[in-house]
Amino acid sequence: MIEKVETGVALLQLSSVARVFLASLVCLTFMSSAQARNCLSLSSPNDYLGLKIGEELEHLFALQSPCFIVSYNPSARSAQMLLDGEVDGELLRIEGFEPYKTAGMAMVPVPLIIGEAILVTRDFKVSAIEDISQATLGIRRGTEWSDSLSQGHENRITVPSYELMVEMFKKGRIDAFLIDDLNLREYRDTLAGVNKVVLKQSGVYIWLSKEHENLVPDVARILREFYAQGHSFAGL
Numbered sequence: 021m022i023e024k025v026e027t028g029v030a031l032l033q034l035s036s037v038a039r040v041f042l043a044s045l046v047c048l049t050f051m052s053s054a055q056a057r058n059c060l061s062l063s064s065p066n067d068y069l070g071l072k073i074g075e076e077l078e079h080l081f082a083l084q085s086p087c088f089i090v091s092y093n094p095s096a097r098s099a100q101m102l103l104d105g106e107v108d109g110e111l112l113r114i115e116g117f118e119p120y121k122t123a124g125m126a127m128v129p130v131p132l133i134i135g136e137a138i139l140v141t142r143d144f145k146v147s148a149i150e151d152i153s154q155a156t157l158g159i160r161r162g163t164e165w166s167d168s169l170s171q172g173h174e175n176r177i178t179v180p181s182y183e184l185m186v187e188m189f190k191k192g193r194i195d196a197f198l199i200d201d202l203n204l205r206e207y208r209d210t211l212a213g214v215n216k217v218v219l220k221q222s223g224v225y226i227w228l229s230k231e232h233e234n235l236v237p238d239v240a241r242i243l244r245e246f247y248a249q250g251h252s253f254a255g256l
Contacts, residue, residue, distance in 0.1 A: 059087040060108040060232060063101045065162075066092035067182055068206040070112055073132055073253050077111065077226075084242050086235050094180060096162025102229060109228040114165050117227070126233035130243040131223030133253050137165055138204055139217040140189065141196035147217055149173055158185045158197035166198040169219060186210060202254075 062077070064070040074090035081088045090111070093101060102110045103123055112132065113120060120127070139149060146152055154175055159166040161178045170176055177194055179185040186207050188194045204216070226239060 059089045060228070060235070062088050062090045062109045062111055062226070063093050063098040063107045064090050064111040065095040065098050067095070067203050069133075069135075069200065069202045070098075074111060076253060077132075080246060081239075081242065084238075086232075086238065094162065095160060096180075099162055102227065105229065107229075108232055109226055111226055112224040113227050114222055114224055117164055119164075120227050124230050126228045126230060126236050128226040128228065128236050128239045128243070130240045130247075131225055132243075133202065134221055134223050136201040136221050137169060137219040138199050138201050139196060139219055140199060140204075140211060141215045141217070143196075144215045146196070146215055149219065152196050155195035156193075158188060158194040160185060160198075163198075165200075165222060169198060182207075 062074070064074040071092060074092060078088055078090050091107070092098075098110055099113070099117075099119060101107045102125065103119060113127075115127065139146070139152075141152060141155070143152070143155075149157070149170060149172075152173070156175050156177060157170055157173050158177050158179050159170055160182055161180050177188075179188065179194075179197075182199055182203050185194070185197045185199070189197055190210065198219075201218075204211070228235060228239070
């Protein structure tokens with residue numbers, strides 16, 4: 021009886037190892053296939069929005085030319101990777117992203133989504149950043165729109181992730197913070213009952229390196245066809 025149990029456990033362990041092996045094999049096969057097709061490497065911020073849209077973009081462009089392989093990195097690091105030539109492009113940057121404009125990067129002129137910039141605060145009298153006066157305002161590192169909107173605010177704290185920023189807000193270490201409406205969905209329960217002020221709307225785009233500027237029309241066409249068929253990324 022003991023031998024049968026041990027044999028069963030061994031088979032289960034083998035089955036588990038086999039599943040991991042098969043999953044790894046599928047992943048390696050996809051990567052090898054993608055590399056063989058010279059897919060572009062894109063970086064995306066590793067937040068809720070970046071992970072969702074990155075996955076959808078890989079799927080949408082899987083059989084297209086160009087195809088994409090997306091990696092996920094902290095927002096500031098993600099932008100720096102394109103500037104340093106470590107990737108071919110990046111997702112979810114605003115139209116006027118100054119570092120990319122200065123470096124001559126090429127923007128695909130079709131927005132992935134139109135998002136809202138949100139100010140989160142406990143004070144329901146607040147309707148603009150100017151209303152929070154000396155309150156401590158959290159902004160995420162590497163997110164230019166929040167840096168731009170809060171330029172005139174004296175008491176800013178730069179935080180590496182939205183997850184940490186929400187935690188700091190809950191513990192009272194910051195009085196308010198800036199976040200986009202789609203990433204805010206991940207914290208809708210945690211932040212129920214607080215004031216959420218819409219400051220502005222703006223689109224976010226795919227940016228490609230100068231070397232791949234010639235691919236911009238193809239990427240734009242695929243996105244336009246995707247939208248023309250009634251699809252969008254806004255429902256993520």
